[in-house]
Amino acid sequence: MRITIDEDKCCGAGQCVLAAPEVFDQRDEDGVVVLLDAEPPAEQHAAVTEAAQICPAAAIALA
Amino acid sequence: MTEAPAAPAPALTTRRAPGCPFDPPPVTQELREQAPVTRVSLWNGSTAWLVTRHEEQVALLRDPRISADSRHSGYPTVSASFEATRAHNRTFITMDEPEHNAQRRRFTGDFTIKRMQALRPRIERIITDLLDAMEQAGPPADLVTDFALPLPSLVICELLGVPYEDHDFFQRCSAVMIDTRSAPEAALAASQELLDYLEKLVEFKAEQPGDDLLSRLAEQYLLTGESTVDECAKQARLLLIAGHETTANMIALGTCALLQHPDQLAAVRDGSPQRVAGAVEELLRYLTITHMGRRRVAVADIEVGGQLIRAGEAVICANDLANRDPEVFADPDRLDVDRAARAHLAFGSGPHQCLGQNLARIELQLAYPALLRRFPGLRLDRPLEELPFRTDMAVYGLHELPLSW
Numbered sequence: 001m002r003i004t005i006d007e008d009k010c011c012g013a014g015q016c017v018l019a020a021p022e023v024f025d026q027r028d029e030d031g032v033v034v035l036l037d038a039e040p041p042a043e044q045h046a047a048v049t050e051a052a053q054i055c056p057a058a059a060i061a062l063a
Numbered sequence: 064m065t066e067a068p069a070a071p072a073p074a075l076t077t078r079r080a081p082g083c084p085f086d087p088p089p090v091t092q093e094l095r096e097q098a099p100v101t102r103v104s105l106w107n108g109s110t111a112w113l114v115t116r117h118e119e120q121v122a123l124l125r126d127p128r129i130s131a132d133s134r135h136s137g138y139p140t141v142s143a144s145f146e147a148t149r150a151h152n153r154t155f156i157t158m159d160e161p162e163h164n165a166q167r168r169r170f171t172g173d174f175t176i177k178r179m180q181a182l183r184p185r186i187e188r189i190i191t192d193l194l195d196a197m198e199q200a201g202p203p204a205d206l207v208t209d210f211a212l213p214l215p216s217l218v219i220c221e222l223l224g225v226p227y228e229d230h231d232f233f234q235r236c237s238a239v240m241i242d243t244r245s246a247p248e249a250a251l252a253a254s255q256e257l258l259d260y261l262e263k264l265v266e267f268k269a270e271q272p273g274d275d276l277l278s279r280l281a282e283q284y285l286l287t288g289e290s291t292v293d294e295c296a297k298q299a300r301l302l303l304i305a306g307h308e309t310t311a312n313m314i315a316l317g318t319c320a321l322l323q324h325p326d327q328l329a330a331v332r333d334g335s336p337q338r339v340a341g342a343v344e345e346l347l348r349y350l351t352i353t354h355m356g357r358r359r360v361a362v363a364d365i366e367v368g369g370q371l372i373r374a375g376e377a378v379i380c381a382n383d384l385a386n387r388d389p390e391v392f393a394d395p396d397r398l399d400v401d402r403a404a405r406a407h408l409a410f411g412s413g414p415h416q417c418l419g420q421n422l423a424r425i426e427l428q429l430a431y432p433a434l435l436r437r438f439p440g441l442r443l444d445r446p447l448e449e450l451p452f453r454t455d456m457a458v459y460g461l462h463e464l465p466l467s468w
């Protein structure tokens with residue numbers, strides 16, 4: 001799994017951090033998503049898939 | 064053969080079935096069964112497309128061809144009072160990209176998960192103090208005035224730097240503004256009164272800044288000339304209203320719903336923090352207090368759910384219906400605090416999804432168990448059918464929740 005994020009779209013809702021805190025964080029100044037691990041291990045895949053689905057801005061793409 | 068005249072579109076309503084204060088209105092539930100996108104008529108005789116299911120709502124709310132700008136002539140307002148104030152209330156909640164996110168990002172740093180987690184001890188303190196006062200006064204109590212409303216009001220006041228002593232004033236203005244039955248002149252006057260108050264406050268913060276959000280707003284945007292005082296005050300008003308009305312109603316309505324489901328109540332009272340966090344998502348889903356739908360206008364032709372929505376037409380995403388969509392939530396009308404509910408649309412979806420959601424989550428995760436542990440014998444002091452539900456307010460909930468213990 002490879003994650004890419006679109007910072008411009010991100011609205012800082014933090015849903016990804018709630019779903020997969022080991023993979024996503026938020027920048028302190030403006031809450032924009034920070035990708036901690038672009039190729040997370042298999043045990044994170046379900047949480048990352050959920051994050052991508054519930055991200056309101058569709059800012060998380062998986063390949 | 065002549066074609067039969069098209070049947071008039073059914074009127075959109077927030078009236079629920081007697082005895083079912085937690086379920087969406089029967090009229091709209093029926094519409095969901097008929098089609099994913101269907102015509103309804105509104106209070107002023109205009110029509111809108113009601114989007115009834117989860118999948119199409121998420122697609123539309125994320126779609127850049129959908130506008131939240133209430134200045135469009137086709138925008139579906141909820142009442143004459145909202146119609147009167149729509150031009151007066153322009154903030155990022157009714158702006159489109161790229162303007163919307165540029166403005167929203169002034170505040171997203173204030174509402175990150177980390178920042179909200181750091182508020183935990185302070186929120187716990189406020190909760191303890193309010194419950195102490197309730198316990199000392201003894202039963203009966205109105206949960207709304209004694210707990211549900213003061214808790215989020217105190218928290219948002221501290222965060223913004225609004226003096227809590229003024230809560231009677233801003234709660235009254237807010238209540239008039241979000242009441243669909245308000246006379247248009249009254250809604251405008253309340254809106255202006257609150258704006259005047261916040262303009263003075265923002266100007267004061269510019270001169271004597273403290274450690275709060277409005278001081279930062281004044282310093283970064285007012286004093287630099289990037290925004291006018293009117294713009295700053297409108298943003299402050301949005302945060303103040305959204306920050307207290309919503310959470311307050313979730314606390315009261317959620318408590319009321321749990322009292323009708325004792326097994327679920329026990330799970331929230333005795334559950335681990337993780338289980339309680341899940342329960343809060345489920346209560347948000349089940350209750351969907353933002354019951355008037357996410358309101359939008361198409362700015363281009365959009366095909367969705369087998370229906371062509373034309374540019375200029377009104378769209379209402381009924382998030383209360385999406386949250387009861389059986390395709391997404393099995394046995395959707397059952398309150399089940401252990402279900403996976405996080406895909407709910409109680410906070411909306413798309414770029415406008417609630418800015419304060421992680422504040423609301425923490426307030427609710429702390430408030431329900433603290434209340435239920437403090438008063439294990441908590442019960443309604445009046446039959447459910449006699450409780451004053453907020454059918455006509457933009458935010459659903461209870462005007463009053465009399466309880467004993």
Ligand code: HEM
Pocket residue numbers: 131155156157167301302303305306307309310313352353357358408409410411412414415416417418419420422423
């Ligand atoms: C349980 C509590 C809450 C619920 C159910 C709720 C619900 C919502 C919903 C549905 C929206 C989307 C509006 C739309 O799509 O048109 C929204 C937006 C918003 N909410 Fe909340 N909210 C809650 C608490 C809060 C709190 C505590 C704040 C604190 C400041 C807040 C501030 C906002 C703001 C500023 C917006 C506009 C965001 C934008 O347009 O980008 N909300 N909320």
Ligand code: SF4
Pocket residue numbers: 005009010011012013014015016017024026031032033054055056057058059060
């Ligand atoms: S869930 Fe989406 S919008 Fe929210 S912070 Fe993460 S990437 Fe940004």
